[in-house]
Amino acid sequence: MEYRDVEYIECDEVYPPAEDTFLLIDNLILDENMDVLEIGGGSGLVSIFASKHANSVCVCDINPHAIKCIEANVKLNASNNINVIESDLFENIEGFYDLILFNTPYLPVAEDEHVDDEYSKAWDGGVDGRKVIDRFIKEAKRYLKDGGMIQLVQSSLSDNDKTLQMLTTEGFQAEITATEHIFFEDITLISARL
Numbered sequence: 001m002e003y004r005d006v007e008y009i010e011c012d013e014v015y016p017p018a019e020d021t022f023l024l025i026d027n028l029i030l031d032e033n034m035d036v037l038e039i040g041g042g043s044g045l046v047s048i049f050a051s052k053h054a055n056s057v058c059v060c061d062i063n064p065h066a067i068k069c070i071e072a073n074v075k076l077n078a079s080n081n082i083n084v085i086e087s088d089l090f091e092n093i094e095g096f097y098d099l100i101l102f103n104t105p106y107l108p109v110a111e112d113e114h115v116d117d118e119y120s121k122a123w124d125g126g127v128d129g130r131k132v133i134d135r136f137i138k139e140a141k142r143y144l145k146d147g148g149m150i151q152l153v154q155s156s157l158s159d160n161d162k163t164l165q166m167l168t169t170e171g172f173q174a175e176i177t178a179t180e181h182i183f184f185e186d187i188t189l190i191s192a193r194l
């Protein structure tokens, strides 16, 4: 498969590139000097695309199947400026970045519908859809250079206003920079600068 000149394979137990992935790629704010960190890389498509337009990319995922998938796609594209790390958010991340990306697990999932497996971590945002988003917003600033940016994808189902408010409290200037209506929700891209 191919998107925006990146070849990729989809992998079992790994989130396949979808509308939210493409919304992020199509609206990335990148330049060739940037060091980029992607949290939750999935198949690696976003990071591989970013690596072609930035200085370096570090990409992590909590799902070990995703790590193998990213590595396979990095090899397929002969990318040589991408570092792949298994990590729960920033747990194993070092250094400072110009841009941090995260297509978050943003769907609200009731407690009795929660499934405790690797694949579900791609979309399960807990009862209010914010379980991972809130942790991410509180931790991200520590890994950004001065003037650095965050771009995160979520849904109207997981409270865009709360994200904008939390980012403002953390010292960011934040706004919704792209949206796409899909089925019963709006997918939103929120961009925030320190």
Ligand SMILES: C[S@@+](CC[C@H](N)C(=O)[O-])C[C@H]1O[C@@H](n2cnc3c(N)ncnc32)[C@H](O)[C@@H]1O
Binding pocket: 015, 016, 017, 018, 020, 021, 024, 039, 040, 041, 042, 043, 044, 045, 046, 060, 061, 062, 063, 066, 087, 088, 089, 103, 104, 105, 118, 121, 122, 123, 132
């Ligand atoms: C919606 S998918 C996005 C995948 C890929 N970036 C894309 O856009 O196609 C969310 C990804 O975040 C990962 N993830 C969920 N919680 C995480 C956490 N706490 N730390 C790191 N990655 C996480 C999931 O395993 C999944 O690969």
